[in-house]
Amino acid sequence: MMRRFQRGLVVGKFCPLHRGHEAVIRRAQADCEEVVVLSYTQPEFPGCGPEVRRRWLEALFPTTTRLVLAADNPWGLILPHNDDPDESCHRRFVGQVCREVLHVTVEAVFTSESYGDGFAEELTHYFRETAGSDPTAPAPSEVVHVCVDPLRVQLPVSGTALRQQVHELKHWLSPVVYASFVKRICFLGGESSGKTTLAAALAERCGTRWVHEYGRELWVDQGGHLAFADLLHIAQVQAQREEEAAEQAHRYLFCDTSPLTTLFYCVDDFGKAEPELEALAAREYDLHVLCAPDIPFDQDGTRKDEAFRQRQNDWYQQELTARGFPWILVFGPVEARVQQVLAKLG
Numbered sequence: 001m002m003r004r005f006q007r008g009l010v011v012g013k014f015c016p017l018h019r020g021h022e023a024v025i026r027r028a029q030a031d032c033e034e035v036v037v038l039s040y041t042q043p044e045f046p047g048c049g050p051e052v053r054r055r056w057l058e059a060l061f062p063t064t065t066r067l068v069l070a071a072d073n074p075w076g077l078i079l080p081h082n083d084d085p086d087e088s089c090h091r092r093f094v095g096q097v098c099r100e101v102l103h104v105t106v107e108a109v110f111t112s113e114s115y116g117d118g119f120a121e122e123l124t125h126y127f128r129e130t131a132g133s134d135p136t137a138p139a140p141s142e143v144v145h146v147c148v149d150p151l152r153v154q155l156p157v158s159g160t161a162l163r164q165q166v167h168e169l170k171h172w173l174s175p176v177v178y179a180s181f182v183k184r185i186c187f188l189g190g191e192s193s194g195k196t197t198l199a200a201a202l203a204e205r206c207g208t209r210w211v212h213e214y215g216r217e218l219w220v221d222q223g224g225h226l227a228f229a230d231l232l233h234i235a236q237v238q239a240q241r242e243e244e245a246a247e248q249a250h251r252y253l254f255c256d257t258s259p260l261t262t263l264f265y266c267v268d269d270f271g272k273a274e275p276e277l278e279a280l281a282a283r284e285y286d287l288h289v290l291c292a293p294d295i296p297f298d299q300d301g302t303r304k305d306e307a308f309r310q311r312q313n314d315w316y317q318q319e320l321t322a323r324g325f326p327w328i329l330v331f332g333p334v335e336a337r338v339q340q341v342l343a344k345l346g
Helices: 019-031 050-060 087-102 116-129 159-164 175-181 195-206 214-221 228-246 259-270 275-280 306-323 334-345
Strands: 005-012 032-039 065-068 108-111 144-147 183-188 209-211 252-256 287-291 327-330
Touching (some): 005 019, 019 144, 032 050, 050 065, 050 175, 065 087, 108 116, 116 144, 183 195, 183 259, 183 334, 195 209, 195 287, 195 334, 214 228, 214 259, 259 275, 259 306, 287 306, 327 334
Parallel strands (some): 005 108, 032 065, 183 252, 183 287, 209 252, 287 327
């Protein structure tokens, strides 16, 4: 199907990338053979850093040409400040990025803003000014502005509102975007220390999801036998399950163990660990909750003993402190532990 333009451009802060932005990009995809998506902001907004925005755009628009610029970009470009009153500064900066970094010009710019006409006009001037001296080369085309839902009738949403109330307005975000704002809470502790019970209780109390311990599932499936190679696989699946569950969670995701748990068992059982497992064990969470070994030990036929449970607890305390992870120790019956976690979460 012949499209209206060869190459179109969408520019935005995307802090966060919401369904209004998505509609503009999808309109550009419908109208253009190729779409360039450029994102920059100065200063940055919490929770919407360059790497996060790259992930969002890659997940949702993998067929576009994407460039997310950080202040320390490899081209030495100085990003215009968000509050710079000189609109020409931003427009010429975008033209510079197209010319000097992406080595392209565009035929259309897609926005949902009234400034789009002036933006397109200035891009036209910039591309023609910098076209070079070859008299045989065709002059760059006039850049056309395509305005999408300028009155926000179809998609009444803004980045400002979302930054203030991201959880209340999460329906304006694709799940992969909202997942970045879900706080991950990890539960650690020795065997029979109440991790699973606490994770499930908090998920029910908060109306959200929790992630089961994959390592135990695999251990049961394989009749109580795990090979060295299984440990890395366990950590990888555990992390992947967390990513998938975060897209369905609300505000918090409660995680029953983490790759740090897998590292403990790997080193304890085999005396070594794959570098990939060591790296996964450094996975960050918003909070680690260490369950104290102060409840009766339940020997269900799969566990070692209370001495081993205490050794695990001591190891976790040492590792959490050494790694600088945020963590708390909870103790007492389930409801007391639930209240201790909720008090920390605020």
